[in-house]
Amino acid sequence: MGVKGFVEGGIASIVAGCSTHPIDLLKVRMQLQGESSAAVPAIRPALSFPGTSSVVMPHPTPAPRPPGLIAMGGKILRAEGPAALFSGISATVLRQTLYSTTRMGLYDILKTKWSNPAIHGGAPAFPLHKKITAGLIAGGVGAAVGNPADVAMVRMQADGRLPAADRRNYRSVADALGQMVRREGVGSLWRGSALTVNRAMIVTASQLATYDQAKEAILERALLPDGLQTHVAASFAAGIVAAVASNPVDVVKTRVMNMRVEKGVAPPYAGALDCALKTVRAEGPMALYKGFIPTVSRQGPFTVVLFVTLEQVRSLLKNF
Template identity: 35%
Template sequence: MSPQGSGGQPAWFRPSLPVKFVLTACAATAAETVTFPLDITKTRLQIQGEAVDRFRKTAKPYRGMIQTAIGIVREEGLFKLWQGVTPAIYRHIVYSGVRMVAYEQLRDSLLKKNKDGYFPLWKAVVGGMVSGAIGQFFASPTDLVKVQMQMEGRRRLEGKPPRIHGVYHAFVKILSEGGIQGLWAGWIPNVQRAALVSLGDLTTYDTVKHFLLRNTTLKDGSLCHGLSSICAGLVAATMGTPADVIKTRIMNQTRDKQGRGLLYSSTYDCLKQTIKREGLLSLYKGFLPTWARMAPWSLTFWLTFEQIRKLTGLNSF
């Protein structure tokens, strides 16, 4: 038998930052794998209509969420719904691990809770945005690879030559074309989106959960965690979709030998061109699959995360 430490966990186990990072990575991997088909559907929807004048009669009509998913399966195969899942998991190991650890550190050490033991809303907002931005900055290269891999099937159907042949080749190609800096192409809208999504996800989950615990008869269990995660997914999708559309288009564009984008020169340029050609509502392309994905993603992640913490002897988040 292993000697026991405080809280019932083995003596070798300590609620250190690396341990919290690993637990978060496990929960994020499960959530990402389950919901990834919705992510590739969202990405394809966001790219449709790119560089096409919305007033031009020759413009092709967009397919909806279900039709896009069915089209991927019919035209490319069932398993193409998971194309790009490997860098997506890498991304979430870095992104979710860093942002969760950062948020908890900010909440418990720097910003601190009130005397009654609860975290004020304004502090939760600051903590959510800062931790999300930090996490996404470090994870941005893996996000870039994921977006490009997700679009490979569409390029082949259009008769275009493949740009990449796997995760390793994608990293090598990006480095050869744009250097280290090229790995952070699109990082500004990416970080902006992550700050908003993390604000919606972390802040909403933390706030709703403790509101329910203070003001209802719900216990700190799966029902409370589930209700909080559903609210978190909706708010995160609403706040993050516009920045996600811009981020996806900048990351997917072809680049010259100097690593400069051939379609958009900057985040603002992409935003301006998108609205001009496709209208303001185009910023919410892919909202339904984003929401449809974030709801089960949040549910899977938070339930798994809370259960893993409980099983390993950590306090509830």
């Protein structure tokens, strides 16, 4: 398989990443909602009335409900224009080129090396535990390679939500990476890398293993022929599993990568665990599933486009 697996995976990943970029941007914006909320609610002054000894506490004002997927999209369109939905698209292309190309190609290599000889009635050629292990390794390596582009992408997608005076205004992914190195040091390119690696391991293991497992099950049971219907069904299942498994890590990753760090000022989060704890204390446990609808809405189509494109590219390049 060698280089061919990297080329096939890279082409499919770039197509899938670009086609679902607006939904990914909505996911990032929704994951950042409520981030500035205080961890401890403000103490409201008590009200007392003349001639009485009782103290009346005012009724707390309920927090406004954050906008959903469609409302968030409308808000961005009104405030920033249609082009805002493609903020950070250059970073997406670079991220898919580095991260997804690496993970897809490496998974293919491990799949080839670890597959058992086909024995009729024996063990499956590539058992589930090997699929998961290959996905964990491939995802971790790919994430380490692609982390700089991931940080740039998150920042570029999130920039429009800030007041004009606080925006970073990166012109492109190259400009973003250059400014980060100059202002925050080379280490900033790997900010949140532990989270990126953990998320990528979860996503890749659940996504690729589920796709292969679902596809094998469909073909073994002759539910569908080996064609577009099977590829769509298997990839949709893979997208759902990956979204459920990865969303909590994704929320923390987004917040850590997006935080503004100034010299001489303590950062908002000391690390991933600190971010997770502060998020849960301030916003409740379900805050870790913020952006879940756009995550599923993006992960489903992304995975379908990814694997359908991958199967088509493999078909086109089978003689090379």
